[in-house]
Amino acid sequence: MKRFSFSLELLLGLAIGVALGFVAKIWDVSWLAETLTRVGQIFVQLLKLAVPPLVFTAVLVSVANLRNVNGAARLASKTLMWFLITASVSVAFAIGLGLVINPGQGVTLDTGAAKAVDTEGKGTWLDFVTGILPTNVVTAFTEVNVLQIVFLAVVLGAAALAIGERAEPFLSLSRSVLELVQKALWWVIRLAPIGTAGLIGKAVSTYGWDLLAPLAKFSAGVYIGCLVVLLAVYPTLLAVWGKVNPVQFFRNAWPAIELAFASRSSVGTLPLTQRVTIERNGVDRDYASFAVPFGATTKMDGCASVYPALAAIFVAQVFGVSLGVGDYLLIAFVSVVGSAATAGLTGATVMLTLTLSTLGLPLEGVGLLLAIDPILDMIRTATNVTGQMVVPVLVARSEGRLDTAVFNAPPQSLDDAPADRTRRVPEPATA
Numbered sequence: 001m002k003r004f005s006f007s008l009e010l011l012l013g014l015a016i017g018v019a020l021g022f023v024a025k026i027w028d029v030s031w032l033a034e035t036l037t038r039v040g041q042i043f044v045q046l047l048k049l050a051v052p053p054l055v056f057t058a059v060l061v062s063v064a065n066l067r068n069v070n071g072a073a074r075l076a077s078k079t080l081m082w083f084l085i086t087a088s089v090s091v092a093f094a095i096g097l098g099l100v101i102n103p104g105q106g107v108t109l110d111t112g113a114a115k116a117v118d119t120e121g122k123g124t125w126l127d128f129v130t131g132i133l134p135t136n137v138v139t140a141f142t143e144v145n146v147l148q149i150v151f152l153a154v155v156l157g158a159a160a161l162a163i164g165e166r167a168e169p170f171l172s173l174s175r176s177v178l179e180l181v182q183k184a185l186w187w188v189i190r191l192a193p194i195g196t197a198g199l200i201g202k203a204v205s206t207y208g209w210d211l212l213a214p215l216a217k218f219s220a221g222v223y224i225g226c227l228v229v230l231l232a233v234y235p236t237l238l239a240v241w242g243k244v245n246p247v248q249f250f251r252n253a254w255p256a257i258e259l260a261f262a263s264r265s266s267v268g269t270l271p272l273t274q275r276v277t278i279e280r281n282g283v284d285r286d287y288a289s290f291a292v293p294f295g296a297t298t299k300m301d302g303c304a305s306v307y308p309a310l311a312a313i314f315v316a317q318v319f320g321v322s323l324g325v326g327d328y329l330l331i332a333f334v335s336v337v338g339s340a341a342t343a344g345l346t347g348a349t350v351m352l353t354l355t356l357s358t359l360g361l362p363l364e365g366v367g368l369l370l371a372i373d374p375i376l377d378m379i380r381t382a383t384n385v386t387g388q389m390v391v392p393v394l395v396a397r398s399e400g401r402l403d404t405a406v407f408n409a410p411p412q413s414l415d416d417a418p419a420d421r422t423r424r425v426p427e428p429a430t431a
Contacts, residue, residue, distance in 0.1 A: 006190075006414045010258040013193030014200055021204025036201035043195025046188045047268035050181055052141045055267055056153045057178035058293035063157025064171050069286045075395060079291050082391045083299050084336055089233055090301040090383075091335040094225045094309035095328050103218035103310060104317025146267065150297050182271045189259065189272055196262035203374055215372055218314045222376045225306040226383040234390045242397045244407060252280035252411050253389050260385035264377045269385050270296045275414065277389050282406030283396040291395065295388035300351070302383030305335045307376065308355040315356060315365030327359055334358050 017036070024033040066072035132147050134140040140148035160167035235246035250257075256276045260269045274292040277283045283291075309331050316323050334355045352366055369376075396402040 007255045007258065009193040010196055010255065010262070013196035014258070014262065017197035017200030018204055020197065021201035024201065024205035033202070033205040036198045036205060039198025040195060040202045041198075043188070043191060043198060044263065044265070044268075046191075047185070047263055047265055048144065050185045050188070051144055051146065051267050052149055053177060053181045054185065054270060055146055055149050055293075055297060056141075057174045057181065058270065059150055059153035059297065060157040060160070061171065061174050061178055062290040062293045063154055064160045064167070064174075065286055065289050067161055069290070071399070072290075075287055075399060076290070078395045078398065079294065079391060082394055083295070086233070086237070086299075086301055086387055086391065087305050087336045088332065090225075090229045090305035090387075091309050091332045093228055093233065094306040095313070095331060097221055097225050097228070098310045098313035101217060101221050102313075102317060103221045104314040107215070107217070107314075107318055146297060185268075185271050192259050192262065196258075199262050199264075203378075215369070218310065218369075219372060219376060221310050221314075222307055223379050225310060226302050226379040229301055229306060229383055230386055234386060237394060238390060242394045244393065244397060244402075244404070248408060249281065249390070249393065252276060252407070253386065255414055256389065257382050257386055261378045261382040264374065264381045266296045266300070266381060266384050266388065269381075272414070273385055273388055277392050279414075280406070280411050281389060281393050282403035283392045284401035284403075287396060287399075287401050288392055291392040292388060295391060296385075299388045299391065300384045301387045302380030303377075304351050306383065307380050308335055308352050311352050311365070311369060312355050312359060312361060315361050315368070316359075318368065319362050319365065321361060323359075330359060331355060 020032060020036060023029060024036065066076065069075060132151050134145070134148040134152065137152065139145075140152065160171055235249075238244050238246045238249055253276050256269055256273045259272055260266065263269060266273075270293060273296065274288060277288045277292050278285050312331050313323065315321075316327075335351075352369070353363060356363055356365055393402060393407075
């Protein structure tokens with residue numbers, strides 16, 4: 001029998017998870033809710049297990065690979081430019097949306113009971129900058145501090161570029177480790193339909209309308225803002241500047257977007273994002289090996305642009321603080337420049353804390369939103385990962401590094417692990 005495509009398996013996992021979640025919620029089936037929670041936790045734990053070696057080797061190798069790319073400096077600068085442009089447009093839409101819907105107006109919450117989050121080491125710009133520099137290399141990995149891991153990888157990758165051939169044994173080892181981690185992580189990703197059912201089921205069974213009702217306008221605003229970026233901003237950029245079919249792009253990219261929505265982790269989705277970018281969207285492999293890992297740790301239009309802008313407006317309105325034009329410009333600045341603070345991990349608490357502290361808004365506002373954060377993080381991460389695929393397509397297209405035949409072909413099957421695909425020609429698939 002022909003098995004379902006990976007994309008369809010993910011959709012089935014979502015549907016089954018929603019159904020089981022409603023059963024657990026409506027009939028108060030505690031054992032089912034607990035089972036869904038455990039399945040989701042195990043899946044996320046497996047993804048996070050691979051984060052330190054994956055981020056370190058992927059970023060290090062991607063920086064070192066720039067020496068094999070003609071015009072590497074131009075490609076890197078163009079990539080950064082598009083990161084800034086898309087972040088700026090996203091936060092501008094979010095601020096405009098916030099001013100229209102006023103997400104915090106009329107909301108009655110017990111602000112006195114709101115708990116201040118632990119902001120030590122992440123509440124100010126100084127904390128953010130100093131937090132990038134590890135005090136202990138081992139601690140950066142054991143505590144999964146992605147910013148510090150990225151810093152170490154960039155420094156060592158640049159050093160490898162500087163010393164040239166003498167660094168080849170180290171780079172060869174790093175590439176081997178990266179391939180091993182990606183292979184093992186692909187086995188985890190193949191469990192994504194089951195993990196998706198657990199994660200979505202847990203969300204449905206845990207977060208009912210009673211919890212969402214006071215924050216319904218804000219929650220809807222986050223989803224609307226992210227969907228505007230997903231379905232309006234990105235397609236416009238692809239069609240106007242990339243000269244490619246946005247519908248075909250989303251057909252190609254859909255499995256990575258689905259996994260990002262369910263897993264809520266840009267880094268956990270990284271291997272699939274990179275495969276889709278190369279094998280389905282036709283981006284040059286050498287350039288993609290730099291742009292995709294770099295984007296997975298710094299390109300966060302959902303978590304760092306849409307969400308903090310709307311959240312800052314929400315918190316200001318709930319606490320009765322008036323915001324002026326300068327404050328909105330400051331929100332935009334923080335969102336564009338501070339996006340690396342999210343570092344591809346689940347959630348955007350660090351980014352929100354940074355935004356609120358910069359504006360002088362009560363940090364207790366973070367505590368008000370933590371309860372529904374998993375629900376919001378799904379669409380935020382899907383937006384993040386989509387942007388991480390859009391930018392390489394735009395840059396590759398402008399530099400003649402986009403294989404339009406691959407881009408426009410029927411999407412290739414993703415059922416095999418990455419290493420397996422070098423052994424045989426993949427068969428076309430419809431999903």
